[in-house]
Amino acid sequence: MSIRMIAIDIDGTLVNSQRQLTERVKTTLAAARDKGVKIVLCTGRPIPGVEPELKELGLVSDEDYVITYNGSMVQNVGTKDVIFSADLKPADYIDVNAMAQKLGVHLHVSSTDAIYTANRDISPYTVHESWLVHMPINYRTADEMVQYPVPMIKMMMIDEPAILDAAIAKIPDDFRERYTVVKSAPFYLEILHPGASKGVALSQLASHLHMTADEVMAIGDNENDLTMIDYAGIGVAMENAIPEVKKAADITTASNDEDGVALVVEKYVL
Incomplete structure (x- = not known):
């Protein structure tokens, strides 16, 4: 064929x-x-x-x-x-953000209009993503992410490759069952809707x-x-x-x- x-x-x-x-x-x-x-x-x-x-x-x-x-x-x-x-929901942000904090890595959210981060000290990898995809960066507190949610298409755990790899090794199986988890670059781990x-x-x-x-x-x-x-x-x-x-x-x-x-x-x- x-x-x-x-x-x-x-x-x-x-x-x-x-x-x-x-x-x-x-x-x-x-x-x-x-x-x-x-x-x-x-x-x-x-x-x-x-x-x-x-x-x-x-x-x-x-x-x-x-x-x-x-x-x-x-x-x-x-x-x-x-x-x-297949979008993520505010409850997913709470779950994924808690995991990122536990693992000691940064997190940002990719929406339809911008990249959103609750990190006051914005990661250089968030800046790199902003440059790569031609989208602005908006700061929101973690509480604002939940109270005033934007469309959450995907979330990205980001950090130095060695730090991120060490964090990935610690992600529990039940977290991977709740989401699609894929590495797209040495410094990006993407968290998507399970479907x-x-x-x-x-x-x-x-x-x-x-x-x-x-x-x-x-x-x-x-x-x-x-x-x-x-x-x-x-x-x-x-x-x-x-x-x-x-x-x-x-x-x-x-x-x-x-x-x-x-x-x-x-x-x-x-």
Whole structure:
């Protein structure tokens, strides 16, 4: 069965180490679109953080879709209609914030309009996320987060990689059962609704578009890409992917600095 949709992670996959889209990747994806293949960016970023790549690839029409917040939202790019969403609630903030404090790491909340933090000394990793996804940072006390809640799409435990890894090792199993917990970068651990993941979001979109998993290719490099690589008929790992992703994938392509996305699309789709 031919591939009708390609889901592509952004950081470490679609863009190179300089966060650039190469001409070969752009040309190859344009050729796939000309064949009628849906190109779906599937990212941990919110909508504002993915708009530059969507525009550069021309994925801005009512026929285009994007998966954001690590699978917590599926949206039509042109109409802004939400196809699928799975938000967290104020009670979840109380639970996750308590765990972050117990583990000794920072926490911030990704909403639809901003990044919210209860840390007076704002973490440099919150600042980095703000820069990366083109969203402002708003300070709220922990009590205000609960009393005057904003849409809580995902929460992120953030800290120096060694500190975060030590904290991750101490997260109890019952916490992982209550949430989807995925590492998206050495300094980011993302906490999502238990019904949210890139794999779930991709299956929701495929169903919406009357496609089967066999007609989907998914390409990624990190832990948060595992579920969509497992779901897709062809799961692809970048050469720069973590070992768990390479083990789960059907194929390993070249790295993001060697046009790996273009190479695998040229071979299996064009």
